[in-house]
Amino acid sequence: MAQMKSANVRLEKLNKHYHRVVAVEDVSLAIEPGSMVALLGPSGCGKTTCLRMIAGLVQPSSGEIFINEQRVTRVPVHKRNIGMLFQNYALFPHMTVAENIAFGLDMRGVGKADAGKRVTGALDLVQLGKFSDRFPSQLSGGQQQRVALARALVIEPAMLLLDEPLGALDKGLRESMQVELRALQRRLGLTTVMVTHDQDEALTMADRIVVMRDGRLEQVGGATEIYQKPASRFVATFLGASNLFSGKIETRDGAGALVAVAEGFGLLVDGLSNEAREATVSVRPEAIVVEPLGNGAPRTEVPNSVVATIDQVVYRGFINHYYLKLPGGSEIIAYQQNRTSEGASSFAPGDKVIARWDASSNHVLPNG
Amino acid sequence: MSGRLEGVGAWVLYCVTAAMMIFILAPLLVVMSVSVSDSYFVTFPPQGFTLSWYAKVLQDRDFLDALQLSAVLAFSTTMGSLLLGVPAAFALVRGSFLGQSFLKSLVLSPLVFPALVTGLALLQLLSSFGSGDARLNLLIGHIVVTAPYVVRTVVSSLQLMDINLEEAARTLGASRMKTFWRVTLPQIAPGVAAGSLFAFMVSFDNYPISMWLANSEYSPVPLVLMRQLVNVFDPSVPAMSTIIILLAVVGVLILERLVGLRRAVAI
Structure with missing residues (x-):
């Protein structure tokens, strides 16, 4: 034709x-x-x-x-x-x-x-x-x-x-x-x-x-x-899953800023408008890295990271879905890829972990 | 629990069904058997066997005229009912206007009201218009009572039909008219056929409307039958009835054949 x-x-x-x-x-x-x-x-x-x-x-x-x-x-x-x-x-x-x-x-x-x-x-x-x-x-x-x-x-x-x-x-x-x-x-x-x-x-x-x-x-x-x-x-x-955080803008440096979210940690963001005093940030589950807590006191002052408890692990073949409970009681979701050489999951419900991600994964929702 | 009938319950239902069939068919069989009775009176069981009553009936000018009138009347009534009923059904199903559901039930009202009353009302109305042609009056009267059957059967087939078919035809370049002839009509053909059959049969054996609107010159079969019955009740009346029954059966078979075949192709 x-x-x-x-x-x-x-x-x-x-x-x-x-x-x-x-x-x-x-x-x-x-x-x-x-x-x-x-x-x-x-x-x-x-x-x-x-x-x-x-x-x-x-x-x-x-x-x-x-x-x-x-x-x-x-x-x-x-x-x-x-x-x-x-x-x-x-x-x-x-x-x-x-x-x-x-x-x-x-x-x-x-x-x-x-x-x-x-x-x-x-x-x-x-x-x-x-x-x-x-x-x-x-x-x-x-x-x-x-x-x-x-x-x-x-x-x-x-x-x-x-x-x-x-x-x-x-x-x-x-x-x-x-x-x-x-x-x-x-x-x-x-x-x-x-x-x-x-x-x-x-x-x-x-x-x-x-x-x-x-x-x-x-x-x-x-x-x-x-x-x-x-x-x-x-x-x-609606398109995929998102973890949403809202908070007040603390310190600003041009378009970049630190947002203190209700869950008690900071998010480094940029692309903010000048008038904005609050922001809603979306973080995709696949951007979140889940790591063991290790020894010593958790360093909660590091931005884009939070100490959490594993609530549920859902095995989905090539990825695991981790449902994490935050200190404030809210829940976030993280996707972690399974590599063939590794076991199904390195974490079990109840484990304390650190969830952290790159600042570039923080996306400020323009329309709130 | 499965949906299939089983056990004693099933047998009870089968017996009820059989009894109902006998109840419906037995009188017809009695009439048919009496029509070949070799006696001057209607008696059951029939005595002997003769076809002479049929020979007599088929030479009876009055009966043959009535048969012809009824056939033409029933055919014209069916056509008229289709011309009115199919567009009406289309409007009732596909349209959206105020009082739609009220109209849907109103259109069926001739099925609910006593036909005797409808007939009398029509007689008064038509004579007040000065309509003196008995054939035209009969046609109008019959369409009034038969069109609702067409509306009803066509409405239900239209409701069953997938409206996307019409929309698909429209996007492919068919006007509303073309869509109706090429796509809608083939889909609702079983409903149209069933409605036509009802219209034809209801018209063919209608007595209560015809009684008011016919005259001595133009009398449909049921009126002639009734007159004959009152005058001399010999086996010619059952013979006439049998002829009508056989014509009806043949008609149904032909229709079933036509629509049935089409449906087999479609499904």
Whole structure:
């Protein structure tokens, strides 16, 4: 299949409310041609409504949608030329695989001979050439989603929309489909927006991740940026686990400062705004090193370290999860990699340890 | 506990089911057996065997005219019910408007109200409009009582249908109309067929509405049957009934065949 013309998409102050319930609020977003963007968030955050507004299946209450700088807000769904994948595949049960794929071509008045060739091409693209005469019910879930993909791609859409496309597949198949779908999207250079509540899926597949919460955009950025520099408490805990500490800023040295947190130790941070007097800091569990306490008095005055008690050890194969109780009673979590030569865990519940980490792992949440 | 029926309880239920079948079918079998009775009176058990009553009935102008009228009427009623019922069902399921659930129950009201009253009301209404054509009046009256069956069966098939199928068709470039013909209709075909069958049969043997709206020139089968019954109760009445029963059975089988086949392909 030929390289497709990639569209750029722009959402401008999109709002959608149902009666008085706000589903999407003030969403503005620019999507680069050929990129894959994941709308990520818990259920009810408005991500699906956003996707359906781009598709034209939901009419926004206000705001505009542009595809290739053409305003399409009032263009009906069947004239938008958008390929869409549904979670339950939505294959027409009364049509064969080939008829399903030919449907969109038929609607566009493509001649029989040409359509036949394009259907074959699309089937080859998803490696289902032998299945053209089967009915959807005779295929497995993964195969059905491939047919749905072929059906969406054969019309050479301006963009592809994926609504939790792999949600109904089991884990192994889902992961291999993620990689495959991503490779295909890259090869075709097709602008793609996907909706998911699965952070791994977003991290694996997307160039840019849009984290949504309560109908609003919480943070937009690349996978590394979102993971390493979360903008808020919500993002820090929704994408992976985070240990959050809040405290007063004690001493300052330009943008750098020492934050005295409630748990009774100090954190060296930088990137603070001048007016800030308090800060919330996120530390990823994998940044924390757990060490035996050793002899002598614990040196609590060293920043970015704290004496803790092992509360629970969860063996997860290549890593251990340590749940640590701090002096104040709060709990933090640390991930420690298991090297093959070592035992399962060097610590047991009740052990006193020092948890310490590098100052560079302290990330101040800009939005608290 | 498994969901399967077992033991004594199962046998009790089987017996109840069998008794119910006999209860439903026995009267029909009695009528059918009497229709071949070689006597001038309706007696059970039948005496001897003859097809002469059928020969008589099939030469009876009144009965044949009525049969033709009823067939045309039932067919037109079915078409009318579909034309009104399918769009109505679509609006009731896919739309969202004030009083939707109230309307959903209101639309079924002709099934609840006594047909006799509906018939009388229709007679008054239609004559106040000056509608004197008995055939048209019968058609209107029958559609009133049969359209709810279509609405009901189509509503339940629409509710069972995956709405994503329609949305998928729309994103692939199908207009609403095309989506309906190519995707929705094949999916709700069993409901449409069941509704049509109900509409046809209800119209075909309707008495309480037809009684008010028919005249001596245009009388559907049930009215002719009733008149015959009052005049001379000989085995020609069971013969007429048997013909109607057989026509109904053939109709159901044909429909089952058509829809059944389609469904086998779809599932």
